[in-house]
Amino acid sequence: MVSKAHIRVLLVSFPAQGHINPMLRLAKHLASKGLSVTFSSTENTGKDLRAVNAVNETLPTPIGDGFLTFEFFDDGLANDDPKKKNLKEYIAQLEAVGKQVVSQMIKNHAEANNAISCIINNPFIPWVCDVATEHGIPCALLWVQSSVVFITYYHYFHKLLPFPSVTEPYIDAQLLTILLKYNEIPDFLHPFSPYPFLGTLILEQFKNLSKPFCILMDTFEELEHNYIKYLSNLFIIRPIGPLFRSPKPLLGGGNGIIRGDLVKTDDCMDWLGSRAPASVVYISFGSIVHLPQEQVDEIAHGLLISQVSFLWVLKEPHRDLAFESHVLPPGFLEKTSDRGKIVQWCPQEEVLAHPSVACFLTHCGWNSSMEAVALGVPVVTFPAWGDQVTNAKFLVDVYGIGIPLGYSQAENKITTRYEIKKCLLEATVGTRAEELKQNALKWKKAAKAAIDHGGSSLQNLDAFIEDIKQHRQDFSK
Numbered sequence: 001m002v003s004k005a006h007i008r009v010l011l012v013s014f015p016a017q018g019h020i021n022p023m024l025r026l027a028k029h030l031a032s033k034g035l036s037v038t039f040s041s042t043e044n045t046g047k048d049l050r051a052v053n054a055v056n057e058t059l060p061t062p063i064g065d066g067f068l069t070f071e072f073f074d075d076g077l078a079n080d081d082p083k084k085k086n087l088k089e090y091i092a093q094l095e096a097v098g099k100q101v102v103s104q105m106i107k108n109h110a111e112a113n114n115a116i117s118c119i120i121n122n123p124f125i126p127w128v129c130d131v132a133t134e135h136g137i138p139c140a141l142l143w144v145q146s147s148v149v150f151i152t153y154y155h156y157f158h159k160l161l162p163f164p165s166v167t168e169p170y171i172d173a174q175l176l177t178i179l180l181k182y183n184e185i186p187d188f189l190h191p192f193s194p195y196p197f198l199g200t201l202i203l204e205q206f207k208n209l210s211k212p213f214c215i216l217m218d219t220f221e222e223l224e225h226n227y228i229k230y231l232s233n234l235f236i237i238r239p240i241g242p243l244f245r246s247p248k249p250l251l252g253g254g255n256g257i258i259r260g261d262l263v264k265t266d267d268c269m270d271w272l273g274s275r276a277p278a279s280v281v282y283i284s285f286g287s288i289v290h291l292p293q294e295q296v297d298e299i300a301h302g303l304l305i306s307q308v309s310f311l312w313v314l315k316e317p318h319r320d321l322a323f324e325s326h327v328l329p330p331g332f333l334e335k336t337s338d339r340g341k342i343v344q345w346c347p348q349e350e351v352l353a354h355p356s357v358a359c360f361l362t363h364c365g366w367n368s369s370m371e372a373v374a375l376g377v378p379v380v381t382f383p384a385w386g387d388q389v390t391n392a393k394f395l396v397d398v399y400g401i402g403i404p405l406g407y408s409q410a411e412n413k414i415t416t417r418y419e420i421k422k423c424l425l426e427a428t429v430g431t432r433a434e435e436l437k438q439n440a441l442k443w444k445k446a447a448k449a450a451i452d453h454g455g456s457s458l459q460n461l462d463a464f465i466e467d468i469k470q471h472r473q474d475f476s477k
Contacts, residue, residue: 006117007034007035007036007117007118007465007468007469008035008036008037008038008109008114008115008116008117009027009030009035009036009037009038009116009117009118009119009120009468010038010040010102010105010106010109010116010118010119010120011023011026011027011037011038011039011040011119011120011121011142012040012041012098012102012119012120012121012125012128013039013040013041013045013121013122013125014041014094014122014123014124014125015041015042015044015045015075015094016124016287016288017260017261017262017286017287017288018144018286018287018288018365018366018367019122019123019124019144020041020045020049020260020262021244021260021367022122022142022144022218022243022244022367023039023120023122023142023144023260024039024258024259024260025218025243025244025260026120026142026216026218026240026243027039027068028063028068028246028258029240029243029246029461030066030461030465031063031064031066031067031068032063032064032065032066032246033064033065033066033461033462033465034064034065034066035066035465036060036066036067036069036114037066037067037068037069038068038069038070038071038105038109038116039068039069039070039071040070040071040072040073040102040105041072041073042072042073042074042075042094043072043073043074043075044075044079045072045262046070046072048262048263049070049260049262051264052259052261052262052263052264052265053258053259053260053261054258055070055258056070057069057070057071057072061258063258068258071105073097073098073101073105074097075090075093075094075097075098076093076096076097077090077093087197087198088197091124091201094125095125095127098125098127098128099127099130099131102119102128102131103131103134103135106119106131106132106135106137116135116137117137117138117468118137118138118139118140118468118471119131119132119137119138119139119140120139120140120141120142120216121139121141121142122141122142122143122144123141123143123144123145123201123202123205124201124202124205126204126205126207126208129141129208129211129212130208130211132211133211138213138468138471139211139212139213140212140213140214140215140216140464140467141205141209141212141214141215141216142216142217142218143215143216143217143218144218144366144367145366145387146217146219146224146227146366146369146387146390146391146394147217147219147224147227147228147231147237147239148175148178148224148227148390148394149186149366149387149390149391150215150217150227150231151175151176151227151230151231152173152175152180152185152186152189152390153186153189153202153203153206154206154231154234155173155175156189156203157203157206157207161173161174161175163185163189164182164185164189164190164191165191166191169182169190169191169192170182173185176226176227176230177226178398180390180393181393183389183407183408183411184389184390184392184393185389185390186199186386186387186389186390187385187386187389187408187410188202188385188386190410192410193385193410194385194409194410195385195386198386209235213236213467213471214235214236214237214238214464214467215231215235215236215237215238216238216239216240216464217237217238217239217240217241218240218241218242218243218366218367218370219239219241219242219370220239220240220241220242220446220447220450220451220456220457221239221450221456221457221460222446222447222449222450222456223373223399223443223446223447224239236467238460238461238463238464238467239456239457239460240457240460240461240464241370241374241450241457242370242371242373242374242447242450242451242457243370244349244367244370244371244374245374245447245448245451246451259347261345261347262287263287263315263344263345264344264345265343265345265346265347266343266344266345266346268311268341268343268346268351269347269350269351269354271311271341272311272351272354272356272357273354273356275309275356276309276356277355277356278355278356278357278358278428278437279308279309279356279358279428280308280309280310280311280354280356280357280358281303281308281309281310281311281357281358281359281360281361281380281424281427281428282310282311282351282352282357282359282360282361282377283299283310283311283312283313283360283361284312284313284346284348284360284361284362284363284368285313285362285363285382285384286362286363286365286367286368287315289363289365289384289385290317290323291326291384292414293324293326293327294414295414295415296314296326296327296328297329298414298415298416298417298420299312299417299420300328300329300332301329301417301420302416302417302418302419302420302421302424303336303340303420303424304332304335304336304417305417305418305421306420306421306424306425307339308339308424308425308428309339309340310336310339310340310341311340311341311343311346311351311357312340312341312342312343313343313344313345313346314326314328314342314343314344315344315345316344328342348368348371349371349375352371352372352375352377353375357377358378358427358428358433359377359378359379359380359424359427359428359433359436360372360377360378360379360380361379361380361382361405361424362379362380362381362382363382363383363384363388364379364381364382364383364388364389364391364392364395365387365388365391366387366391369391369394369395372395372401372440373395373399373401373440373443373444373447374443374444374447374448375444376437376440376441376443376444376445377401377440378401378402378403378427378433378436378437378439378440379395379401379402379403379427380402380403380405380423380424380427381395381396381402381403381404381405381406382405382406382415383406383407383408384406384408384409385408385409385410388408389408392404399439399443400435400436400439401436401439401440401443402436403423403426403427403432403436404423405419405420405423
């Protein structure tokens with residue numbers, strides 16, 4: 001029998017905030033269960049994590065009954081290399097370098113009598129499964145979007161349903177029990193997508209699904225029961241979310257909480273504490289989405305005419321994206337100084353858990369969606385691209401916690417200040433706001449039950465650890 005102390009898991013993450021967060025959360029959960037866990041990504045990721053977190057690469061960090069270590073690798077590019085700004089070229093570079101690096105990591109661990117028991121990757125780097133298989137090591141995939149989005153890509157990849165095409169761009173898709181309108185299907189699959197390469201990249205993972213013995217998902221059984229049940233007939237599915245929640249704090253030994261933030265958070269919690277309960281609109285569009293300046297202007301004017309209190313994350317563009325910094329309308333800060341706060345970045349989980357927050361104006365990335373659902377916060381949906389449009393559909397029509405506001409950027413529309421005012425007021429005061437809040441609290445209760453002792457997600461995490469033990473024994477025969 002293999003003890004937990006001898007289970008060593010290597011997690012390799014694509015170097016983007018939305019991938020790092022769930023992967024690092026998984027790393028901490030596994031370590032807390034007594035496993036020895038190594039988290040790996042690019043050196044630039046490591047540099048950012050070290051700058052804003054309690055990350056120590058020289059010593060294992062004790063978490064619960066286990067340990068977490070970090071190993072970062074050079075992607076082989078100078079910071080000013082133009083490939084960094086071209087995702088297609090960068091992905092190819094990352095694969096070429098990463099295959100060699102991960103292979104060497106495996107050898108190094110084996111030579112130190114710390115052989116890797118399992119390797120976990122997330123989408124965008126399916127080649128990690130190839131390396132694991134070449135070395136005879138079991139591998140698993142952490143899917144960082146919803147299970148319904150996974151099914152959508154699966155149906156598209158296997159041509160099980162008609163999808164929008166160049167000749168028929170407005171086809172809807174009947175996905176099990178729900179109809180996704182053409183503009184609710186992940187728009188990386190659309191012929192008019194501004195980012196078609198991302199659809200191609202995600203589908204690369206679907207070519208490789210025979211290699212992972214298990215697919216872990218940052219969702220929970222009660223939230224997506226029918227879709228998880230469907231997938232369970234095709235793969236071993238382990239819904240283990242919401243990963244950001246834990247029955248007890250997952251601390252990094254004496255170093256404090258290890259977070260996946262790549263940007264230093266601004267101090268905003270004292271300000272939130274000065275606001276009345278359920279009075280603040282929290283606004284954030286994630287780490288990558290960049291709104292047109294005209295849309296930022298309309299949001300600002302919507303906040304002015306609605307008179308709501310707000311905490312707005314208005315970040316600088318990512319260093320590898322060729323976008324201009326946003327500017328606010330003249331006099332905006334002065335006119336809202338008594339009821340608003342602008343920050344570059346913030347501790348989103350703590351913000352959403354704060355009693356002063358009434359609703360969340362969000363781009364509907366899956367991490368943000370899960371945090372809103374699990375913390376019982378109503379949302380105003382403002383998707384930009386990809387799976388965000390599908391998540392928005394479910395937040396509004398299935399989970400019953402959202403009001404639709406914006407559109408996919410592919411539709412090239414600007415949402416007006418008057419639409420913004422209407423939705424913000426509807427989500428914060430009155431009968432509709434109360435209905436949204438009651439639905440949100442039901443999901444909060446269900447999410448808590450999933451990660452509490454005996455809950456579905458904790459049971460799935462334990463089952464995954466047993467999977468590793470069994471597959472390690474099978475591979476070693």
